[in-house]
Amino acid sequence: MAEVPDVETLLDAAVRAVGGTHREGQVRMAGAVESAIEAEEHLVVQAGTGTGKSLAYLVPAIRHAMVEDTTVVVSTATIALQRQLIERDLPRLAGELAPLLGRAPTFAILKGRRNYLCRHRLQSAGDEPDDTELFDPRQLSSLGRQVKRLHEWAAETVTGDRDELNPGVSDLAWRQVSVSANECVGAAACPFGQECFAEEARAAAGGTDIVVTNHAMLAIGAMQGYQLLPEHEVLVIDEAHELVDRVTSVATGALSERSVNTAAKRAARLADPEVTERLSETADGLTLMFAETDAGRIDHLPEGLAGAVRGVRESAQACKSAIGPADEGDPDSGNASERRLALAALDEVQDTARRVLDSFEPPLRERSDVVWLAKNPKQPPTLNVAPLGVAGLLREKLFGDRTTVLTSATLALGGSFTALSEQWGLGRETAEPDTAAGGPDGPGDSGNGDAPGTADSADGEPRWRGLDVGSPFDHRRSGILYVAGHLPPPGRDGLAPSYLDEIAGLIEAAGGRTLGLFSSMRAAEQAAQELRERLTLDILCQGDDSTGRLVEQFTEEPSSCLFGTLSLWQGVDVPGPSLQLVIVDRIPFPRPDDPLASARQRAVGARGGNGFMAVAATHAALLLAQGTGRLLRSVDDRGVVAVLDPRLATARYGGFLRSSLPPYWGTTDPAVVRDALRRLDTAAAPAVG
Incomplete structure (x- = not known):
């Protein structure tokens, strides 16, 4: 094709297309993405809210795809970002860049x-x-x-x-x-x-410049070996902070009475009833054993439960043998679909049963899977099996034969990319990172001098570089981080009266305008119920209506407050004076009885590492950074993040957590914070009155 303008020229055109302005961080990120693609080197980029990271990776991705006549895959974690890319960003870019590139870039969305x-x-x-x-x-x-x-x-x-x-x-x-x-x-x-x-969706994606997909598709393709996506040499993973959890979720097997009965009923149309009835009987056996087994992580499989799981495995295999291979018989006979559905259900329960049994064969310290029994009043008991880590899978399947760019507003935890890079299987960085002012120092000085363009470093780990392009927000001038150091540590029996008093005082000073992020639904509901009796402001609580409608109402009514749990920590985008106070009730560590987190923590400790810091503190840092990131959504926003848990100021791990947050101005003085909130409320009133 004719000579193509450089990335910076294309980025300028793209920014005009969306009505944006020049942002230094965006320019740096776009250049880094282009360099990583040329050097065939992985890139980890933290791009704070307001950077415009979507354009920063889309522009060099489009240029590379069109120059090299290839496809670049972009993976996201949320439907909201997929829609933004497909319905807004890419159509605008296609129209604006077409005259510069000689034709309009093509794009498609592809899901499972x-x-x-x-x-x-x-x-x-x-x-x-x-x-x-x-x-x-x-x-x-x-x-x-x-x-x-x-x-x-x-x-x-x-x-x-x-x-x-x-x-x-x-x-x-x-x-x-x-x-x-x-x-x-x-x-x-x-x-x-x-x-x-x-x-049709797969055909539409074939040959396009940009294919937008999701992390689950990446995981399914990696684990099951399916060629779900077009051939590609460059992969961009946005919302990369969610990659490990999404892949782990796909890799988790579940065994329940319902899943076994479903497999038996599907098989009953195709196999001898005597064979399928034996599988149904094993479902009853599972139910009996579940009733005798405590919920939680299982380190040693009780013999009764082991026998029930073995029964499922063997009976499912007997059903499969009775049905025969999937491609057996005439495809036009009418039962091809029934055969596929039955065999898929049988494969699922048999494979999960096998994984459960196999996971207990190695000694405890050498196991790679964790098993737990989940009991929930709203759902039947389920036996789950999940990998302790997915680093090896990601290293081999995602980073082994392509250039991968991982980006998010939150990747540098404790001032370093190390925590997440190890979870991804990237290991230590192979060169000194390029840091922005206030950015991380990087995970170490492990540069080994390998020439650009080599996929792996000298020790066999993937080559990668880290970059923090900062944020256009002046966090120290725009936001206050208040830690309520005078409060007692949070307890296990709900919110203490002193916490409720603190929340009420902060909300009154702010005139509403508050997003309350709670570590549990129980705490959110308790706070909503008690504060509705104490305050005249409108207190909305997650579960009262759809989350989307609640956020909309909260945005429209500045004097309202919205309380909720996990999905609000990451899913709320409310710029302007409707949100000037974010309250976090406690540091969001995993529950002590969380089976997967506790097993991962123990495994790190068995290898001589600090399990608490590697698992629990990293989890908390990621959520805290995401939650506090709800405060500033535009350059004109001002406000306060109030963390009621005093351990953020007093505990040894507090420094790691604080350094994972944006560089707000910090204080532990409640009077200073309330005065600041009153001034913000007064200043915002005319804008919304």
């Missing part, structure tokens, strides 16, 4: 097969014996109405994408009309193969 309606499965929706028989008549009636609506939607939709269905339907209803990759009979054998929504 389960996200698309399956026309073949749709034909039997409502006629499935597996899930529906497990629910009462009222639930069946609701399910039937939802499936009927899906039939009507199927006649209208162009994409079959679940995210375009508004309002949505339950997961149970969607399962009646969708299939996983294992359950799909394949386009060649499917009578609807020529009009398959999932295949």
Whole structure:
């Protein structure tokens, strides 16, 4: 193609397209992404809120894709960012950059097969014996109405994408009309193969410049070996702070009475009843053993439970043998779909049972998986198995044969990229990082002098560099970090009266305008209930309505407050005077009885490391940074982050946590903070009155 303008010229055009302004951090990040692609070297970039990181990686990605006639994959964690990229950023860029590039850049979104309606499965929706028989008549009636609506939607939709269905339907209803990759009979054998929504999405993604996907797709492709994405040599992972959790979630197996019964009922249409009934009986055995086993992490598998799990494994194998291979028989006979669905369900319970049993064979210190029994009043008991870490998987499958850029507003924990880079399997940085003022010092001085363009460093670990481009916000002038050092450490029996008094005083001084981030739903509900009786302000609480509607109401009513838990820590974007105070009730460490976190902590300790700092403190630092990042969403925002947990100021790990946060001006003086909040309230009143 004709000579293409450099990245900086293209970025200037892109910024004009979105009505933005020149940002030094954005320019530095775009240049670093371009350099990483050219050097075939991984890049970790922390780009604070307001940097404009999407354009900073999209512009060099588009340029590379068009110059090299290849595809660049962009992965995100949330639907919101996917939509922003596909519906706003990329269309604007395509129109603005087309004259400079000679043609408009092309782009597509690609999700897992389960996200698309399956026309073949749709034909039997409502006629499935597996899930529906497990629910009462009222639930069946609701399910039937939802499936009927899906039939009507199927006649209208162009994409079959679940995210375009508004309002949505339950997961149970969607399962009646969708299939996983294992359950799909394949386009060649499917009578609807020529009009398959999932295949159309994959075809649309092939040959495009930019493909937008999600972390779960990356994980499925890595673990199961499917070629789900187009061939690509460059991968951009946005919201990279969520990568490990998303991959771990995909890699977690679950075994329950329901999953075993579902497999047995699907197999019953294709195999001898005597064989499938034995599998159903093992579901009953699981239920009995679950009742005799305490919830939580299981370090030593009780013999009774082990026998029940072995029964599932062996009975599922017997059913598979009775049914025969997936491709056996005439694909046009009508049972190809039933065979696939049955074998997929049997594979899932058999593989999970095998993983559970195999995980206990090595000595405790050498295990790579953790098993736990979850008991929840709203859900049936479930036996889970998950990997202790995913670093090896990511190192081999994501970083082994492509250039990967990982970015987020929150990556440098404790002033260093080390914590997350080790979880990703990148190891230590191979060169001194390029840091911005106030950015991290980097994880060490382990540069080994390898020439650019080599995929691995001398010790075999992937080559990578870290960069913190800072933020356009002046945090010390715009925000205060207040730690309530005079309060007692938080207890386990809900919020103490002194905490409620502190919250009430802060909210009164702020005139509302408060986002309360709580470590549990119980604490959020307690605070909402008690403060509604003490204050005349409107206190909204997560669960009162949909989260989206609550955030909208909170934004529209500056004197209101919004209390909630985890999804609000990361999912609220409210610029302006409606949010001038963020309250955090306690440092968000994992629960001591969290099976996965506690097992990971123990494993780090067994290797001679500090398990608390590597797991619990890192988890807390990440959430704190995300939560406090809700305060400043535009350059004009002002406000206070109030952490009620005094350990942030007094504990030895407090320095690590504070250095993971933006560089706010800090104080422990409640009078100073309340005065500041009153001034902010007074100044904001005319703007919203």
